[in-house]
Amino acid sequence: MPAFKTLEWKDDALVLLDQRLLPHEVRYVELCSPDEVAAAIRDMTVRGAPAIGAAAAYGLALTARASQAASAASLLDELRAAAELLQAARPTAVNLSWALARVLRAAAIPADPKEMRAAVLREAHAIAEEDVRTNKQIGLNALPLLPDEVTFIHHCNTGALATVDYGTALGVIRTAHEQGKKVFVYVDETRPRLQGARLTAWELSQLGIPHQIIVDGASGYVMKTRKVDAVVVGCDRVAANGDTANKIGTYNLALAARAHRVPFYVCGPTSTIDLNTPGGDQIRIEERPEEEITHIAGILLAPAGSPAFNPAFDITPAELISAIISEGGIARPPFDWSLPRVVAAARKKI
Ligand code: MRU
Numbered sequence: 634m635p636a637f638k639t640l641e642w643k644d645d646a647l648v649l650l651d652q653r654l655l656p657h658e659v660r661y662v663e664l665c666s667p668d669e670v671a672a673a674i675r676d677m678t679v680r681g682a683p684a685i686g687a688a689a690a691y692g693l694a695l696t697a698r699a700s701q702a703a704s705a706a707s708l709l710d711e712l713r714a715a716a717e718l719l720q721a722a723r724p725t726a727v728n729l730s731w732a733l734a735r736v737l738r739a740a741a742i743p744a745d746p747k748e749m750r751a752a753v754l755r756e757a758h759a760i761a762e763e764d765v766r767t768n769k770q771i772g773l774n775a776l777p778l779l780p781d782e783v784t785f786i787h788h789c790n791t792g793a794l795a796t797v798d799y800g801t802a803l804g805v806i807r808t809a810h811e812q813g814k815k816v817f818v819y820v821d822e823t824r825p826r827l828q829g830a831r832l833t834a835w836e837l838s839q840l841g842i843p844h845q846i847i848v849d850g851a852s853g854y855v856m857k858t859r860k861v862d863a864v865v866v867g868c869d870r871v872a873a874n875g876d877t878a879n880k881i882g883t884y885n886l887a888l889a890a891r892a893h894r895v896p897f898y899v900c901g902p903t904s905t906i907d908l909n910t911p912g913g914d915q916i917r918i919e920e921r922p923e924e925e926i927t928h929i930a931g932i933l934l935a936p937a938g939s940p941a942f943n944p945a946f947d948i949t950p951a952e953l954i955s956a957i958i959s960e961g962g963i964a965r966p967p968f969d970w971s972l973p974r975v976v977a978a979a980r981k982k983i
Pocket of ligand 1: 680681682683726788789790791792795796800801802828866867868869879880881945
């Protein structure tokens with residue numbers, strides 16, 4: 634069992650494991666205001682769609698805790714302003730707006746500001762607790778798709794670090810391992826922030842799951858020359874037609890998987906399924922600073938002045954996805970038919 638907590642509400646503050654320093658330093662930071670939470674989401678102290686959703690929910694709890702508002706109406710105004718600030722921190726993952734909307738809905742019910750403060754914290758805790766249950770269910774739902782000896786390629790980090798605990802695509806790998814399957818994982822290093830090499834390899838080591846790190850460009854070669862049973866990835870936003878936004882490089886991996894007839898599974902909670910967005914073209918892709926590409930650990934590697942283009946996510950078209958595995962079940966193509974069904978099933982289950 635990994636001995637870390639990605640995020641935790643402790644002594645009226647939000648405590649985050651600083652993911653920028655991993656794997657070499659395990660340091661926690663204590664945040665006391667929504668501005669600090671928004672900054673931590675932006676600079677990727679905390680990252681991964683479900684984790685940033687839960688962190689943002691606690692950002693509203695910090696707003697409520699600090700507020701001097703004497704009426705429910707003015708406290709709600711303060712919460713809405715904080716939600717706007719948090720929402721702007723990273724645009725692609727729908728979990729951020731989903732969690733904020735959920736807390737604001739819970740806050741709008743009590744007529745008394747004291748009760749409203751309690752309702753906000755209660756809802757943030759509920760989001761965090763549900764996330765762990767949801768992830769374990771995703772892992773169990775995936776089991777029938779996997780052979781007893783299974784080799785995966787995994788992209789980015791989708792583990793306990795990207796969620797409140799357990800993980801989504803990495804949770805699928807973890808469940809398979811815990812259930813006695815013989816598991817091996819090729820870990821995409823995931824340029825430019827190296828979530829795979831730094832974070833996924835760190836988690837797999839702690840779980841005792843055999844793995845090797847590969848550069849992102851090696852996945853086609855690995856599929857061609859070695860036995861790969863499944864590609865598993867997470868998601869930041871799944872559109873109603875199944876088009877999926879996830880870490881940059883996911884689309885290339887899906888193309889390679891199709892060429893080698895390897896099943897390509899997207900794993901995520903139904904909170905990442907955005908039925909209000911018709912297709913991938915409508916998903917906003919975050920662009921991050923050029924220095925993430927031109928520098929590594931602060932050292933300039935590219936020629937000084939060479940510009941870089943740094944989209945943080947890409948869209949994998951639905952036709953390259955074999956199935957989308959959620960806590961509500963397995964959605965298969967056509968996704969515009971199956972996704973609403975797994976969303977409805979999840980509402981009953983969790
Ligand atoms: O930029 P990041 O590290 O936040 O990107 C993370 C991913 O792309 C994950 O695959 C996704 O958020 C799902 S995490 C369970």
